[in-house]
Amino acid sequence: MATDHLWKPFDRAHIANPYAMYRKLREEDPVHFSQTGEWIITRYEDTRNILRSSDFLVGNRFEWLKKGIGYFKYKDLDFTNIEAAMKGFILFLNPPHHTRIRKFIHQVWNSRDVAAIIQQNLDTLLPARADSFDLVKDLGKPLPAMTIGKILGLPEEDYLYLKEQGTVMIKALDLYISFKDIMRVNEAAGNFIAYFQKVIEQKKKNPDNGIISRLIELNAQENILDGEELTSTCILLFIAGEETSVSLMSTGLYHLISRQDEWEILRKNPEKIATAIEELLRYDAPVQIVGRIAGKDCEISGKTIKQGDTLTICLGSANRDPEVFDHADEFIMQREPNKHLGFGGGAHYCLGDWLARIQTEMMIRSLLERYQTIEMKDVAPHWNNNLAIRCLTQLPVSIR
Numbered sequence: 001m002a003t004d005h006l007w008k009p010f011d012r013a014h015i016a017n018p019y020a021m022y023r024k025l026r027e028e029d030p031v032h033f034s035q036t037g038e039w040i041i042t043r044y045e046d047t048r049n050i051l052r053s054s055d056f057l058v059g060n061r062f063e064w065l066k067k068g069i070g071y072f073k074y075k076d077l078d079f080t081n082i083e084a085a086m087k088g089f090i091l092f093l094n095p096p097h098h099t100r101i102r103k104f105i106h107q108v109w110n111s112r113d114v115a116a117i118i119q120q121n122l123d124t125l126l127p128a129r130a131d132s133f134d135l136v137k138d139l140g141k142p143l144p145a146m147t148i149g150k151i152l153g154l155p156e157e158d159y160l161y162l163k164e165q166g167t168v169m170i171k172a173l174d175l176y177i178s179f180k181d182i183m184r185v186n187e188a189a190g191n192f193i194a195y196f197q198k199v200i201e202q203k204k205k206n207p208d209n210g211i212i213s214r215l216i217e218l219n220a221q222e223n224i225l226d227g228e229e230l231t232s233t234c235i236l237l238f239i240a241g242e243e244t245s246v247s248l249m250s251t252g253l254y255h256l257i258s259r260q261d262e263w264e265i266l267r268k269n270p271e272k273i274a275t276a277i278e279e280l281l282r283y284d285a286p287v288q289i290v291g292r293i294a295g296k297d298c299e300i301s302g303k304t305i306k307q308g309d310t311l312t313i314c315l316g317s318a319n320r321d322p323e324v325f326d327h328a329d330e331f332i333m334q335r336e337p338n339k340h341l342g343f344g345g346g347a348h349y350c351l352g353d354w355l356a357r358i359q360t361e362m363m364i365r366s367l368l369e370r371y372q373t374i375e376m377k378d379v380a381p382h383w384n385n386n387l388a389i390r391c392l393t394q395l396p397v398s399i400r
């Protein structure tokens with residue numbers, strides 16, 4: 001007999017639409033100890049406080065994977081690629097390593113001159129008109145890989161391969177992952193390591209003006225990262241903005257195009273696109289959940305959390321908290337103020353927020369400028385099967 005749990009991370013219906021589940025949690029048990037063994041945090045205040053607090057650490061997914069790796073090693077399977085690939089992922093590191101590597105990346109990760117790259121990619125991807133075009137498969141998916149590939153200084157012919165590996169590897173960021181997925185992640189991790197080690201060696205000999213060459217050059221001067229950390233940082237920069245940006249662009253277009261009145265407002269007032277993107281990040285956050293581990297015993301909204309307990313923090317729910325957002329379940333395109341947590345908060349706040357914002361804005365502008373009509377062929381959204389990173393799998397349209 002099925003037990004009616006408040007937290008249903010494996011239920012397809014709730015993955016497709018988690019918002020009713022979040023509401024019930026917020027109202028009935030906002031700091032909920034789940035049957036899956038984690039604390040589920042759903043209110044805005046608690047979420048923001050935890051993200052900003054140094055009492056909560058990252059690494060629970062990494063530790064968990066390491067446990068899995070140890071266990072499977074015992075069975076003569078080798079999962080060390082995952083550990084090596086993620087060794088320098090700042091997402092999973094705490095101070096002092098997090099501070100050291102994040103500061104290092106910041107020194108070169110400040111180039112705002114990406115508009116020309118994005119425009120060139122949009123010109124390549126967007127046809128003059130098309131009876132059959134898929135906004136996810138033909139635009140949302142390839143665009144971020146092409147852009148980050150060029151920013152990093154990678155050869156164009158490699159983007160498709162890297163994109164495929166990235167889609168597998170991003171599963172490592174999911175909190176609820178199967179044994180089969182770990183095996184696939186390990187294979188992708190091995191491919192990424194081999195690829196970036198080769199690229200780093202080539203760029204040491206023939207530097208260019210991409211970010212990888214600049215990371216290598218700075219590291220040669222300051223000696224901050226070891227070889228594995230450098231490879232790992234390149235992998236993270238490629239994959240962190242990949243699936244997340246695909247999600248914002250695809251889901252965002254779905255919400256805008258299915259509201260033709262709003263779409264026409266943007267056509268007449270393109271200066272409103274930036275505010276609309278903030279509302280998309282709030283209303284249907286690409287990253288729905290992040291994990292933390294309690295660094296010491298503490299209390300959250302009256303519940304005692306023990307050192308070592310793991311927490312699943314629902315950004316997607318915090319963004320719909322009516323205590324903070326009026327009419328929280330409504331899409332209000334020009335909502336202001338809008339202090340959503342779509343890019344997280346605190347020490348791990350997203351490093352690529354500016355890139356995601358510019359890229360999405362330029363994409364929407366280009367679609368509005370080029371096409372008088374964009375008609376959805378299938379009004380029912382097709383969601384992926386991933387609660388952590390929510391994304392559409394297809395969005396077929398005709399464009400004229």
Ligand code: HEM
Pocket residue numbers: 058090091092102148236237238240241242244245248285286287290291342343344345347348349350351352353355356
């Ligand atoms: C719409 C697109 C994006 C969304 C919604 C998003 C969301 C997030 C969130 C929620 C976090 C915090 C994770 C946590 O607290 O555990 C994060 C971290 C991060 N993001 Fe993004 N991201 C996006 C695009 C990008 C892009 C384009 C890049 C650049 C390559 C990027 C690079 C990173 C990195 C490196 C971190 C780790 C920061 C740290 O741990 O200190 N992201 N992102």
